[in-house]
Amino acid sequence: xxxxxxxxxxxxxxxxxxxxxxxxxxxxxxxxxxxxxxxxxxxxxxxxxxxxxxxxxxxxxxxxxxxxxxxxxxxxxxxxxxxxxxxxxxxxxxxxxxxxxxxxxxxxxxxxx
Numbered sequence: 001x002x003x004x005x006x007x008x009x010x011x012x013x014x015x016x017x018x019x020x021x022x023x024x025x026x027x028x029x030x031x032x033x034x035x036x037x038x039x040x041x042x043x044x045x046x047x048x049x050x051x052x053x054x055x056x057x058x059x060x061x062x063x064x065x066x067x068x069x070x071x072x073x074x075x076x077x078x079x080x081x082x083x084x085x086x087x088x089x090x091x092x093x094x095x096x097x098x099x100x101x102x103x104x105x106x107x108x109x110x111x112x113x
Contacts, residue, residue, distance in 0.1 A: 021069060022069060022071070022090070022093075024069075025065055025066060025068070025069030025071055026071070026090075026093070026094060026097075028062065028065075030052070030054060030058065030059075030062045031062045031065060031066055031071075032094050032097070032098065033052050034048060034052070034059070034062055034063065034066060034072075034083075035066070035071065035072075035085065035090060035091060035094045036091075036094060036095070036098070037051050037052060038072065038083060038084060038085050038091075039085065039091040039095075041084070042075065042082040042083060042084040043082065043083055043084075044077065044080045044081065044082050044083070045059055045060060045063065045080075045081070045083070046080075048063075048083070063083055067083075070086050071085070071086055071090050072084065072085060072086060073085075073086050
């Protein structure tokens with residue numbers, strides 16, 4: 001699928017600012033891992049902690065950032081809170097970024113300079 005050219009795009013300054021804030025919210029390896037884990041479906045904090053081998057306070061801190069950026073949403077499950085992705089676009093962005101980074105460049109920086 002070809003991306004639209006500059007003349008075909010209808011993005012505004014607000015759209016670009018929103019995209020920039022989304023990318024800032026994702027700009028952490030733990031937050032990327034959380035998003036990737038949530039692509040499989042809703043998870044409670046203890047499930048994310050176990051899956052990612054991180055501490056509960058660290059997971060909660062990063063989930064708070066993702067929630068503020070509307071990347072994740074919450075739903076109560078009895079006494080627990082389940083986190084899920086706000087929409088599938090974010091999982092595609094993260095997946096594509098990880099795939100892009102995995103294509104090692106000759107300089108050994110994973111294609112990122």
